Structure formats: C-alpha cells, structure tokens
Amino acid sequence: MAEQVRDVVERYVKLVGSGPTEEIVNLYAADATVEDPIGTPIKHGHAEIREFYEVLGKLDRETELKVETVRIAGNHAAFMFTIVTKFGDQSFTLMPIDVMEFNDEGKIINMRAYWSPEDMSSQAV
C-alpha cells in the first residue's frame, strides 16, 4: 500500500505541474472531496474537482516534490511540494502541505491543503 500511495503522490504533483487535468481528476475516486486550502468550499466529486484543477491548467506553472517530505501512514499521506506559477512578469511560489486519504484501489478519497495567502511569495521574472 505504501508504494502505491507514494506513486500516486508523485504522479499527482507531476500532473499538477504539467497536466492534463483529466489525469489529475482520474487519481480521485468518483465521490472524492477536495478542500484547498482548508476553510474554502469543499469540492465534491469529479465534476467539481475537474473545475478546480482546470484553473491551474490555464497557467504557466511548474511543480517540484521533494521526496524526503512525503510521509505515509497506512492509507494516508502528507507531503510538501513547491508550485511556481507565472502571470505576466511575476512568478508566485507556494509550498503547501497537502494530506490525502486513499481507498483500497489507490484512488484519492479526500485531499486537504494547508496553506494561506501569506505563504505565497512573488518575484519579478
């Protein structure tokens, strides 16, 4: 189970950086929930989850997972990664901690992201 969970985490972070959106959606179970960041409205099911990630798909962005920051406990994972997005002449860097729970098929059944706007830094590119 741990290897399967780690593999999905690695694929997730890579896909968040490059897409396609549909492959991100397919990492989730049909009735999964996403709360990113915690405190915002929860997305429920593939249609709402797709809508959430489609916004990302329109951005010039890249991601990096530091493998040493993935922690797995049974069918749960917590991990930190970096996402850099570019808007015009600014780049925005965010390193959230995401937690995920998986079902026995290795699909994500819920994801919650820990970050706040203060964790985002910007710089000219």
Place this chain on the structure above:
Amino acid sequence: MAEQVRDVVERYVKLVGSGPTEEIVNLYAADATVEDPIGTPIKHGHAEIREFYEVLGKLDRETELKVETVRIAGNHAAFMFTIVTKFGDQSFTLMPIDVMEFNDEGKIINMRAYWSPEDMSSQAV
C-alpha cells in the same frame, strides 16, 4: 488566529523535546483526540493523552521545528519537525508531519501524525 496557532505549534514541539508532560497535555482541549501515527488506536481526552506523552518523558530526546515547514489554514496547522531519541548507544531520528485542529481558545482539539517505522533512521552515538 494564525499567530496563536503558530505559537502553540512552536510550544508543542519544544515541549515534546523537553517536557514537562503536563504542559503538553494542557495544550489540548479536555476532549481532544490524538492519533500518532495514523492507524494506531486513537487516544481520547487528557488521561489517555497524558499516558501517551509520559512514555516520551522517560526518554533522552530532543526536537527541532523548522519554522519554514509550518503551514496554517484557519484553525488548522500542518508541520514537520525532527525528534531524536537515544536508547543506550543508539540514536533514532524521525521527522513526522503532524496536523492539528484548534478551537477558538487556541487549544488543540485533534492531532494526527503522518509517519511509519520506515521513516525512522538509527545510528550509533
């Protein structure tokens, strides 16, 4: 709220490294739960939580919180820290990711820890 949450996280990690146990227990609400690591039996309430941390209190140990790995979203926090314990001529290093939820008084109402035995490394001291 974010400052209060960050302060409790910093105090928590420091106390886990040095005690006393009772001050750790007092960071928790009376009916709080602890699941460390996820998948093990959940401790519920101050008595069970005290029993859990008393084991730590008997060990020669130290902790370090890297402040750059604390992420706060509303009344939730996720953070990674290092705990090193010594048994005889061996030291054991673990860097879990813990997540906590807080009530409006800044008390922890639940904690869950993401790690597995494979994340622990040992070395001679």
